[in-house]
Amino acid sequence: MASTSQLSLLKQKLHSAKVALDEMTEGNNEKLHTLLQFIGHLSLACKGQNLELDNKLAKLRHQLSNADNVEESLPELVEVEQLLKQQYNHVMVQLEDSRASLSRVIRQIQRVESVPDKVKKEINYYKKDLAKPFHTFWDYIPKVEQLVGFYESILQEQLAQGDKLVVLPKHRQLAHELAHMISEVEFRKDQRDQVLVIKETLSNEIEVDSLIDSYQVILSLLLDNIAREKSASQEFLFALNDALSAVREVVTDSYNNTQRSFQLKKQLNREINSRVDDVGEAIIDIDDIHSLKSQVTEHLASIRTALGRKEALEEREQTLLRKSMETMRKELNDLSKEANTYKERLFEQQKLNLLDSLTQLPNRAALEERMDQEFRNFQRQKLPLWVAVADIDHFKTINDSFGHSTGDKTLQVIAMALKNSLRDTEFVARYGGEEFVLIIPDVNAEDIDHLLNRVREKVKSIPFKFKNQRITVTVSIGAAQILENELINETFERADAALYRAKHESRDRVIIDV
Numbered sequence: 210m211a212s213t214s215q216l217s218l219l220k221q222k223l224h225s226a227k228v229a230l231d232e233m234t235e236g237n238n239e240k241l242h243t244l245l246q247f248i249g250h251l252s253l254a255c256k257g258q259n260l261e262l263d264n265k266l267a268k269l270r271h272q273l274s275n276a277d278n279v280e281e282s283l284p285e286l287v288e289v290e291q292l293l294k295q296q297y298n299h300v301m302v303q304l305e306d307s308r309a310s311l312s313r314v315i316r317q318i319q320r321v322e323s324v325p326d327k328v329k330k331e332i333n334y335y336k337k338d339l340a341k342p343f344h345t346f347w348d349y350i351p352k353v354e355q356l357v358g359f360y361e362s363i364l365q366e367q368l369a370q371g372d373k374l375v376v377l378p379k380h381r382q383l384a385h386e387l388a389h390m391i392s393e394v395e396f397r398k399d400q401r402d403q404v405l406v407i408k409e410t411l412s413n414e415i416e417v418d419s420l421i422d423s424y425q426v427i428l429s430l431l432l433d434n435i436a437r438e439k440s441a442s443q444e445f446l447f448a449l450n451d452a453l454s455a456v457r458e459v460v461t462d463s464y465n466n467t468q469r470s471f472q473l474k475k476q477l478n479r480e481i482n483s484r485v486d487d488v489g490e491a492i493i494d495i496d497d498i499h500s501l502k503s504q505v506t507e508h509l510a511s512i513r514t515a516l517g518r519k520e521a522l523e524e525r526e527q528t529l530l531r532k533s534m535e536t537m538r539k540e541l542n543d544l545s546k547e548a549n550t551y552k553e554r555l556f557e558q559q560k561l562n563l564l565d566s567l568t569q570l571p572n573r574a575a576l577e578e579r580m581d582q583e584f585r586n587f588q589r590q591k592l593p594l595w596v597a598v599a600d601i602d603h604f605k606t607i608n609d610s611f612g613h614s615t616g617d618k619t620l621q622v623i624a625m626a627l628k629n630s631l632r633d634t635e636f637v638a639r640y641g642g643e644e645f646v647l648i649i650p651d652v653n654a655e656d657i658d659h660l661l662n663r664v665r666e667k668v669k670s671i672p673f674k675f676k677n678q679r680i681t682v683t684v685s686i687g688a689a690q691i692l693e694n695e696l697i698n699e700t701f702e703r704a705d706a707a708l709y710r711a712k713h714e715s716r717d718r719v720i721i722d723v
């Protein structure tokens with residue numbers, strides 16, 4: 210009984226031990242399975258990063274699936290752990306490199322002019338963000354996506370602009386210089402409309418294409434003028450050359466003819482002399498009057514013949530000379546006509562060079578000439594001489610509000626008003642932009658203020674109407690009288706300084722420097 214119960218107890222214990230062993234084996238299998246699953250995920254996550262690691266993980270997976278316990282695979286696990294550590298370090302270095310190259314790229318993008326302002330701000334934030342290190346690829350990938358976004362915005366902006374090139378400050382500077390050059394150079398009447406259109410283009414929002422076109426048009430207009438000038442001079446020189454050759458030919462012919470005639474005349478003279486001598490000799494020995502008469506008659510006839518030949522020769526000479534003279538006169542007439550045309554052209558050109566093409570007032574070059582002339586008069590006569598500088602007030606507002614061509618028309622009207630408010634002895638030139646210079650001789654100090662205020666009022670009373678709006682345009686004027694021992698340029702400087710004061714003291718006024 211005891212042994213039965215002992216046996217039964219033992220059986221029970223054995224059963225419990227078996228159950229416990231079964232449970233333990235099951236637990237180990239579960240752990241092994243979990244480890245296998247983990248290694249499987251790890252293999253997938255690391256796949257492609259490092260070939261050695263991929264192989265080691267595959268080997269480990271294989272071993273674990275065939276092994277009874279984990280311990281058998283411990284050496285491989287240690288190796289994989291080391292490889293993983295190495296891989297981590299490698300990835301960190303790679304991430305740091307990537308961060309550095311993103312910083313480089315973003316600095317380049319910042320240099321692109323056409324980046325819209327909104328994107329510029331985002332780029333700044335992005336750049337600051339890049340200062341922080343990346344820890345994983347998940348830090349890196351969004352940054353790359355953002356960068357691609359910047360490129361996209363820039364590309365869209367550039368596509369929206371079509372093929373237009375970006376206008377840089379240097380292009381604006383070139384446009385400004387060209388506009389200035391156009392104002393300084395005089396163009397022919399038939400070119401002026403084209404030049405005004407270009408000027409307007411240059412003063413509006415310039416584009417690189419239109420700037421290049423403007424340069425090209427102006428250059429061809431100038432070349433055309435030079436070519437015309439050259440051909441006019443050439444025509445004149447050809448005409449001069451033709452005339453001189455013709456005259457030279459005539460002179461040579463007539464010289465040759467004269468030489469020939471001279472020889473012939475000499476010969477005829479000799480002949481006549483010898484005939485006269487013959488008469489003398491022949492009649493010495495003749496006693497009877499009949500023979501004498503017949504001898505003399507005979508000799509006289511031959512002398513008359515020789516004289517007739519001489520006369521005919523002289524007549525021919527005269528005819529040739531007359532013809533030569535006529536030819537020369539004709540050539541010289543033609544030449545003088547040609548020279549007159551050329552002179553007129555030169556005069557026209559000279560006049561053109563001294564006129565402002567927009568307002569048709571004398572230009573700066575003409576002003577300088579006139580100032581020199583008035584200065585010389587002043588030095589001789591010591592009569593009062595005034596220089597005044599007039600500048601349209603707030604002219605930029607007219608351009609900005611109503612357009613550049615309205616601005617141009619305003620300049621033309623004011624120029625006419627200034628000109629019409631002066632006497633013939635007085636002078637007004639367009640100095641540049643919206644500034645005019647007046648030279649007023651022979652007016653006393655008491656009268657100048659009245660005169661210039663009359664000019665100012667005249668401009669103010671012009672009934673300008675832009676876009677159905679009544680506009681009053683005013684001018685400020687500064688003036689100075691030339692002083693003893695002063696150069697006229699110094700007077701101009703004082704007048705300009707007075708204008709500056711007028712501008713600062715509310716504009717629409719005259720200030721005389723005293």
Ligand SMILES: Nc1nc2c(ncn2[C@@H]2O[C@H](COP(=O)(O)OP(=O)(O)OP(=O)(O)O)[C@@H](O)[C@H]2O)c(=O)[nH]1
Pocket residue numbers: 412567600601602603604605606608612613614615616617620641642643712716
């Ligand atoms: N339409 C036109 N505008 C011109 C010409 N020349 C110069 N301007 C313009 O004249 C304006 C002058 O402006 P500012 O020098 O600022 O002077 P403002 O507006 O007259 O102001 P204040 O002189 O201070 O009263 C600029 O906008 C020039 O572009 C021209 O030939 N035609």
